[in-house]
Amino acid sequence: MEIIELNEKASNHPKALTLVIGKFDGVHKGHQAILQTAKSYMDEANELLAVMSFSAHPLWVLKQKEEFKHKLTPDNQKLHLLKQFGVSRCYWIEFTKEYAKTTAEQFVNEHLAPLHVNRIVVGEGFRFGAGGLSSTDELIQLCNEKGIEVIVVPLVKVNGEKISGRSIRKWVELGLMEPVHAVLGRPFTVTGKVIHGQKMGRKLGFPTVNLGDVDDYVNPKPGVYLGQIGIHNEKDITEYYDVLISAGYRPTVSGKGYLIEAYLLNYSGDLYDKTVSVTFLRYMRDEVKFTELDDLVKQMEKDKIDGERLMGH
Numbered sequence: 319m320e321i322i323e324l325n326e327k328a329s330n331h332p333k334a335l336t337l338v339i340g341k342f343d344g345v346h347k348g349h350q351a352i353l354q355t356a357k358s359y360m361d362e363a364n365e366l367l368a369v370m371s372f373s374a375h376p377l378w379v380l381k382q383k384e385e386f387k388h389k390l391t392p393d394n395q396k397l398h399l400l401k402q403f404g405v406s407r408c409y410w411i412e413f414t415k416e417y418a419k420t421t422a423e424q425f426v427n428e429h430l431a432p433l434h435v436n437r438i439v440v441g442e443g444f445r446f447g448a449g450g451l452s453s454t455d456e457l458i459q460l461c462n463e464k465g466i467e468v469i470v471v472p473l474v475k476v477n478g479e480k481i482s483g484r485s486i487r488k489w490v491e492l493g494l495m496e497p498v499h500a501v502l503g504r505p506f507t508v509t510g511k512v513i514h515g516q517k518m519g520r521k522l523g524f525p526t527v528n529l530g531d532v533d534d535y536v537n538p539k540p541g542v543y544l545g546q547i548g549i550h551n552e553k554d555i556t557e558y559y560d561v562l563i564s565a566g567y568r569p570t571v572s573g574k575g576y577l578i579e580a581y582l583l584n585y586s587g588d589l590y591d592k593t594v595s596v597t598f599l600r601y602m603r604d605e606v607k608f609t610e611l612d613d614l615v616k617q618m619e620k621d622k623i624d625g626e627r628l629m630g631h
C-alpha cells in the first residue's frame with residue numbers, strides 16, 4: 319500500500335479517490351461496512367480507495383487517557399487489514415496537539431480539496447475538526463462547495479449498540495473473546511516476535527513461546543486461553559498450531575510485567591526470533607498464584623487435557 323504523510327498541505331495526485339476517514343482501530347464490522355459501501359460507489363477502473371487515518375488516538379494525544387493508548391490493531395496490522403479490504407493508498411496524519419487545532423474549514427479546504435477526491439464515505443455520527451465540533455451536516459456542506467460527494471453510512475449495531483473500538487477494547491480487557499470475534503469478523507490476534515523468557519517453562523514440562531514487540535496492543539484479561547498460533551515466513555503464515563495461552567503476570571514465579579506466552583499443543587522445536595500471530599479464541603480460567611510449582615504443573619497438565627479435548631485432538 320502507498321503511504322503518504324500528510325502533515326501540512328497535501329499535493330495533487332492524478333487518480334481520483336474515494337476516501338474514508340477515521341482511526342479504524344480494529345477494522346471492525348462498522349469499519350468494514352464503510353469500506354464496502356465505498357467500493358460499491360466507486361468506478362474501480364479509474365478510482366482508488368484511500369483512507370485518511372491517524373498515528374495515535376486523539377484522546378491519548380490530547381488527554382493522555384490510558385484507555386486510548388493501546389490498540390486492537392497497531393499501525394502495521396491496521397494497514398495490512400485495510401489493504402485486504404481493498405484500500406490502496408493511506409494518507410497518514412501525525413496527530414499532534416497542533417494538528418488538533420485544524421478547523422473543519424481548514425480540513426476540507428486545505429487537506430481534502432487538493433487531493434482530487436470524488437467522494438467521501440463516513441459513518442453516521444462522524445465528527446471532525448477542532449474539538450470534534452463538526453458533524454456530517456457540516457462535512458456535506460463544505461464538501462459540496464468543493465464538488466465532493468459525501469455518503470453517510472448508517473451505524474452498524476449489535477444488540478442495539480454501535481460497534482465501536484472502545485467497547486471492543488473493553489471486552490478484550492474482560493476476556494470476552496467470543497463477542498470480540500463476532501464484531502471484528504475474525505478472532506482477536508496479537509502479532510509479535512518470539513523472545514527469550516526465564517527458560518523455566520521447559521523445566522516444568524511446558525515450554526512456551528514468549529511474545530515481544532506487543533506493547534501497543536490492548537492487554538487481554540490475565541488468565542489462560544485457548545487459541546492458535548500462526549508462524550510467519552517471509553511473506554505470510556504457513557503453519558498453524560493449537561495453543562494454550564497464558565496472558566498476565568505469572569504470580570507463581572514472580573514474573574515481571576504483563577506477558578503473553580503460548581504453549582503449543584503437538585509441537586516441539588525452536589521458534590526464537592520468528593514472527594508469530596497468537597489468536598485468542600476462548601477464556602479458560604483465571605491466573606492463579608500457586609504456593610508450590612508442583613501445583614502449577616498439575617494445573618497446566620489439566621489445562622492441556624481440557625485444551626486438547628476442546629480442540630478435538
Ligand SMILES: Cc1cc2nc3c(=O)[nH]c(=O)nc-3n(C[C@H](O)[C@H](O)[C@H](O)COP(=O)(O)O)c2cc1C
Binds near residue numbers: 515519520528562621
Ligand atoms: C497453560 C499454562 C497455564 C499457566 N497458568 C499459570 C498460572 O495460573 N499462574 C502462574 O503464575 N503462571 C501460569 N503460567 C505461566 C508459567 O508460570 C510460565 O509459563 C512459566 O513460569 C515459564 O516461564 P518462562 O517462559 O519465562 O520460562 C501458565 C502457563 C501455561 C503454559
Ligand SMILES: Nc1ncnc2c1ncn2[C@@H]1O[C@H](COP(=O)(O)OP(=O)(O)OP(=O)(O)O)[C@@H](O)[C@H]1O
Binds near residue numbers: 340343352481
Ligand atoms: N459501528 C459503526 N457503524 C458505521 N460506521 C462506523 C461505525 N464505527 C465507526 N464508523 C465509521 O468508520 C469511520 C472510521 O471511524 P473511527 O475509527 O474514527 O471510529 P469511531 O466512530 O470513533 O468509532 P470507534 O469507537 O470504532 O473508534 C468513520 O467514518 C466512522 O463514522
